[in-house]
Amino acid sequence: MDFNKFKVRxxxxxxxxxxxxxxxxxxxxxxxxxxxxxxxxxxxxxxKRVRPFLLVETAQMFNADLSAVWPAACALECIHxxxxxxxxxxxxxDDDLRRGKPTVHKAFxxxxxxxxxxxxxxxxFEILANIDAPAxxxxxxxxxxxxxxxxxxxxxxxxxxxxxxxxxRNSDIITELQRLKTGALIKSSVIMGAKIGNAxxxxxxxxxxxxxDLGLIFQITDDILDVEGKADRVGKAVGKDENHGKATFVSxxxxxxxxxxxxxxxxxxxxxxxxxxxxxxMLSETVDYILVRDQ
Amino acid sequence: MDFNKFKVRxxxxxxxxxxxxxxxxxxxxxxxxxxxxxxxxxxxxxxKRVRPFLLVETAQMFNADLSAVWPAACALECIHxxxxxxxxxxxxxDDDLRRGKPTVHKAFxxxxxxxxxxxxxxxxFEILANIDAPAxxxxxxxxxxxxxxxxxxxxxxxxxxxxxxxxxRNSDIITELQRLKTGALIKSSVIMGAKIGNAxxxxxxxxxxxxxDLGLIFQITDDILDVEGKADRVGKAVGKDENHGKATFVSxxxxxxxxxxxxxxxxxxxxxxxxxxxxxxMLSETVDYILVRDQ
Numbered sequence: 376m377d378f379n380k381f382k383v384r385x386x387x388x389x390x391x392x393x394x395x396x397x398x399x400x401x402x403x404x405x406x407x408x409x410x411x412x413x414x415x416x417x418x419x420x421x422x423k424r425v426r427p428f429l430l431v432e433t434a435q436m437f438n439a440d441l442s443a444v445w446p447a448a449c450a451l452e453c454i455h456x457x458x459x460x461x462x463x464x465x466x467x468x469d470d471d472l473r474r475g476k477p478t479v480h481k482a483f484x485x486x487x488x489x490x491x492x493x494x495x496x497x498x499x500f501e502i503l504a505n506i507d508a509p510a511x512x513x514x515x516x517x518x519x520x521x522x523x524x525x526x527x528x529x530x531x532x533x534x535x536x537x538x539x540x541x542x543x544r545n546s547d548i549i550t551e552l553q554r555l556k557t558g559a560l561i562k563s564s565v566i567m568g569a570k571i572g573n574a575x576x577x578x579x580x581x582x583x584x585x586x587x588d589l590g591l592i593f594q595i596t597d598d599i600l601d602v603e604g605k606a607d608r609v610g611k612a613v614g615k616d617e618n619h620g621k622a623t624f625v626s627x628x629x630x631x632x633x634x635x636x637x638x639x640x641x642x643x644x645x646x647x648x649x650x651x652x653x654x655x656x657m658l659s660e661t662v663d664y665i666l667v668r669d670q
Numbered sequence: 671m672d673f674n675k676f677k678v679r680x681x682x683x684x685x686x687x688x689x690x691x692x693x694x695x696x697x698x699x700x701x702x703x704x705x706x707x708x709x710x711x712x713x714x715x716x717x718k719r720v721r722p723f724l725l726v727e728t729a730q731m732f733n734a735d736l737s738a739v740w741p742a743a744c745a746l747e748c749i750h751x752x753x754x755x756x757x758x759x760x761x762x763x764d765d766d767l768r769r770g771k772p773t774v775h776k777a778f779x780x781x782x783x784x785x786x787x788x789x790x791x792x793x794x795f796e797i798l799a800n801i802d803a804p805a806x807x808x809x810x811x812x813x814x815x816x817x818x819x820x821x822x823x824x825x826x827x828x829x830x831x832x833x834x835x836x837x838x839r840n841s842d843i844i845t846e847l848q849r850l851k852t853g854a855l856i857k858s859s860v861i862m863g864a865k866i867g868n869a870x871x872x873x874x875x876x877x878x879x880x881x882x883d884l885g886l887i888f889q890i891t892d893d894i895l896d897v898e899g900k901a902d903r904v905g906k907a908v909g910k911d912e913n914h915g916k917a918t919f920v921s922x923x924x925x926x927x928x929x930x931x932x933x934x935x936x937x938x939x940x941x942x943x944x945x946x947x948x949x950x951x952m953l954s955e956t957v958d959y960i961l962v963r964d965q
Binding site: 401404405406407409410411414457461464466467484485486487489490492493494496497498500501503504505509510511513514517518521522524525526527530531532533534535537538539548551552555 | 696699700701702704705706709752756759761762779780781782784785787788789791792793795796798799800804805806808809812813816817819820821822825826827828829830832833834843846847850
């Protein structure tokens with residue numbers, strides 16, 4: 376697989392989302408200008424943009440109106456960016472480096488980092504409220520994104536990650552943790568794209584299963600990268616999980632079995648896309664891309 | 671003024687909002703149950719509930735459907751509660767006591783406090799998305815609450831508060847700071863109530879002016895309480911502003927002038943309510959209540 380078409384398309388989305396994010400994020404203004412600077416710092420100039428890519432490509436399968444698609448993708452990326460800012464805080468993962476740059480609490484300070492996360496989280500829903508789409512679609516997107524990112528989604532996963540007894544972690548707990556922490560927002564990317572495209576319940580169901588598999592592959596390969604990756608490619612500190620004695624898919628399954636599990640899931644995920652035929656080519660290649668990524 | 675009717679009504683709302691909040695907040699569940707416990711800890715069992723009271727009383731002026739009013743009031747209180755949890759963090763105001771109880775980072779830990787704020791913030795919009803009201807009303811409430819609580823509202827005010835050079839603070843900066851930090855959400859309480867009640871633009875405008883004045887009175891009296899109050903009544907540490915060398919309305923205007931300014935604003939605020947006649951009695955008495963409160 377040479378990924379030529381896929382890489383061209385991914386690069387297009389990455390470039391476009393940068394422009395779109397810049398236009399929906401507020402410009403620095405007022406006595407509180409530093410917060411808008413920090414919001415832009417945390418969001419612009421980097422990131423794989425996997426979630427916006429999934430949303431945009433899913434919506435395009437249904438020939439959705441792009442004027443609603445791009446802002447929704449930006450809202451999603453604001454949620455992802457806020458979660459990174461808060462996860463990097465000293466009281467959480469205590470990371471100094473993110474996307475090859477100092478983390479927000481290092482570049483600014485801790486208080487600004489807390490507030491920047493809050494502001495990005497709030498702004499995500501402001502973007503969704505102002506999308507050029509019927510109110511019923513907008514409110515459905517708000518509902519979907521709150522569900523995926525809240526206490527029963529992404530935040531819940533992060534809570535399990537910081538709370539779960541290291542020694543008591545087994546494959547089930549780690550799967551649940553990652554289903555929420557990483558999986559919920561990846562799933563939401565696909566679901567939001569499908570909802571903007573007015574997908575049927577049956578189509579939503581196939582895509583949800585695809586996204587569940589993809590999220591798990593994403594996390595397993597992340598754990599593999601933490602062991603095998605190079606910090607200059609990954610853009611953040613590697614080997615951290617092992618240093619912290621943290622159980623991961625790799626530490627529980629072993630490196631080879633983890634790779635095998637990811638490959639198996641890749642087959643299943645692509646199978647979910649069969650009903651969509653050629654139209655799902657980008658979503659299908661995303662699976663392979665995640666599987667072989669080096670960052 | 672004896673406030674008899676007002677106090678009965680306020681107590682009713684305080685009791686009812688406790689029940690309503692308890693029903694819209696998630697029950698502890700899953701490996702992440704601690705986050706639901708912390709969300710409930712931060713929100714239930716106390717608080718003056720001024721914002722929900724304002725929303726409910728404003729909506730009732732327009733005979734609004736109460737099935738939409740109570741959840742909206744809960745969403746507002748979730749936003750207020752999250753802001754307190756984050757403001758109390760060691761990297762922010764570093765408070766150990768809130769509403770007479772240990773703050774969330776003291777009762778749980780810092781990481782849980784950050785995530786609890788995030789979860790309450792997210793949950794506020796989930797509540798609004800699920801209100802029993804037309805989608806256009808729900809999306810309008812989402813838009814209003816994001817605007818009031820984001821970088822150009824409450825968060826912006828908090829940023830100014832932690833960033834503004836202590837020595838450079840004058841009456842204009844402090845007024846702007848408080849208009850955003852406290853005022854925006856108080857204003858939003860009134861506006862959201864009026865929007866659920868389908869108020870006209872003209873009515874919205876009068877009520878917005880009333881709420882602007884009320885927010886400022888609220889902050890001035892807060893500064894006065896910080897000097898004159900007793901910790902056991904106020905429910906949080908007092909004298910903190912002075913200890914931190916923080917400029918307030920009292921330190922800039924002096925105690926007597928601050929009290930005088932609050933009384934003048936009270937007259938203006940009540941004047942804004944004249945078009946509503948008797949129906950605005952509760953909103954009018956709120957002004958006096960804020961003015962003479964001891965907590």
